[in-house]
Amino acid sequence: MQESILGSAEENATPDSITLDLFVTGRLMAKKLRSPTAAALVEGALDRRPVSGLTHNYYRYPARFSPAFARACIETYTRPGQVVLDPFMGGGTTVIEAMVLGRRAIGSDINSLGVFIARVKVSPLSRSERAAVTRWADLVVPSIRCSDAAPLTGRIPRNMTMPEARWLRKTISLLLSSLDRKLASDRSRSFARCVVLNVGQWALNGRRRIPTAAEFRERISIQACDMLSGVAELEEAIVAVSGGTHRPILRQNDAESLHLDKTIRRAGPADLVVTSPPYPGIHMLYHRWQVDGRKETDAPYWIAAQNDGLGSTYYNFADRRKAAEDRYFRKAKAAFSSIRSVMRHGAVLAQFIAFSDPARQLKRYLSMMKRAGFVECRGKYERRTWRDVPSRRWHASLQGDTSSSREVVLVHRAT
Ligand SMILES: C[S@@+](CC[C@H](N)C(=O)[O-])C[C@H]1O[C@@H](n2cnc3c(N)ncnc32)[C@H](O)[C@@H]1O
Structure with a gap:
């Protein structure tokens, strides 16, 4: 018999059909469900407040989920000291929430950019490191002029050649070369790099008008100040909960080889996995910003000083064409089998x-999960929690408007 995790919703009971599944009805629905566990999870899943607090806003990682969802799962299914894993951690939402709840956090992702961002987000800074970053943001940044004679260092990111972005390229380049001169520790340099990454994303990604030099520099100072408050808040929270002793483990891995990672094996087995994998038929730009119309730039890797992967297929299991769906499911099965092997029974x-075509893909996805060693926790008449994803910039295999793509929460147990 299937175990019920989201509680009963008999008032809406219907045969199992995704078209009749629980659709977004907001908090009301969470309250209607009888079990408090169900209410917390549904409320977390449907949370639409802007992401805020701790270090969550260091970067707007594509398709990040709400910290409230990660928090609700962790509080529901684990106790302090237990191991929480996110094998597709992106910008590290799960890892941060696990840390502040006193759990042992493990995060992994194939994307070096995600690992860089997550690492900065979970790393406290000493008082002297904070002071050095403040000096850099308040004194060095305002003094940088793109008319400086200093030569450009490093490679030029792709598609950053349009005339209005030239000064920005130069400003960023000068800012990056100031880091080695002005900041003594690796942690403070990475932190400042992440400030530039955040403001670079704001200035370039999908922008019609590229901001002026003065706007860019001003934003750097504001952002550095915000991020310093975030890191102070994080540190206070982790000291309060665990004395600051649980350092998370962050790794760069293809999820299908997680079981080969000795560090992860030693730290496990995981008592809970909270995650969000790549989506079938949907192509997310985890690794690019869009500039100059829809041209893609690898500028984030340039700023973060990380190696890029091998194109969008690399970060999405497969490309978004329907013909590539078999590859998607092969990759997903290999990944979830490996994840299963580092979890406690x-x-x-x-x-x-999310699915580009839920009616067709959900069934196949559930069958893939079963073959990977999981059983879904859902009563016979119990509905899954779905939500619309309005205004998310993604590219699906469906023709035309994909603004109605839908996300669902799936809860499984390792068998
Ligand atoms: C939906 S995002 C996760 C976002 C994350 N929950 C957050 O809040 O930031 C999916 C992630 O899966 C990663 N990914 C894609 N293919 C992977 C693979 N084969 N192994 C590990 N990670 C992969 C992507 O790089 C991306 O960061």
Whole structure:
């Protein structure tokens, strides 16, 4: 018999059909469900407040989920000291929430950019490192002029050649070369790099008008100040909960080889997985910004000083054409089998997943999860929690408007 995790919703009971599944009805629905566990999870999943607090806003990682969702899962399924894993951690939302709840956090992702961002987000800074970053933001940044004679260092990111972005390229380049001169520790340099990454994303990604030099520099100072408050808040929270002793483990891995990672094996087995994998038929730009119309630039890797992967297929399991769906499901099966092997028997795996064509792909996805060693936790008449994803910039295999793509929460147990 299937175990019920999201509680009963008999008032809406219907046969199992995704078209009749629980659609977004906001908090009201969470309250209607009887079990408090169900209410917390549904409320977390449907949370639409802007992401805020701690270090969550260091970067707007594509398709990041709400910290409230990660928090609800962690509080529901684990106790302090237990191991929480996110094998597709992106910008590290799960890892941060696990840390501040006193759990042992493990995060992994194939994307070096995600690992860089997550590492900065979980790294406290000493008082002297904070002071050095403040000096850099308040004194060095305002003094940088793109008319400086200093030569450009490093490679030029792709598609950053349009005339209005030239000064920005130069400003960023000068800012990056100031880091080695002005900041003594690796942590403070990475932190400042992440400030530039955040403001670079704001200035370039999908922007019609590229901001002026003065606007860019001013934003750097504001952002550095915000991020310093975030890191102070994080540090206070982790000291309060665990004395600051649980350092998270962050790794760069293809999820299908997680079981080969000795560090992860030693730290496990995981008592809970909270995650959000790549989506079938949907192509997310985890690795690019769009400039000058829809041209893609690898500028984030340039700023973060990280190696780029091998194109969008590398970060999405497969490309978004329907013909590539078999590859998607092969990759997903290999990844979830590997994830299963680093989990405790009976541990929960909660995931957010979107589909370009839910009516067709959900069934196949559930069958893939079963073959990978999981059983869904859902009563016979119990509905899954779905939500619309309005205004998300993604590219699906469907023709035309994809603004109605939908996400669902799936809860499984490792068998
Ligand atoms: C939906 S995002 C996760 C976002 C994350 N929950 C957050 O809040 O930031 C999916 C992630 O899966 C990663 N990914 C894609 N293919 C992967 C693979 N084969 N192994 C590990 N990670 C992969 C992508 O790089 C991306 O960061």
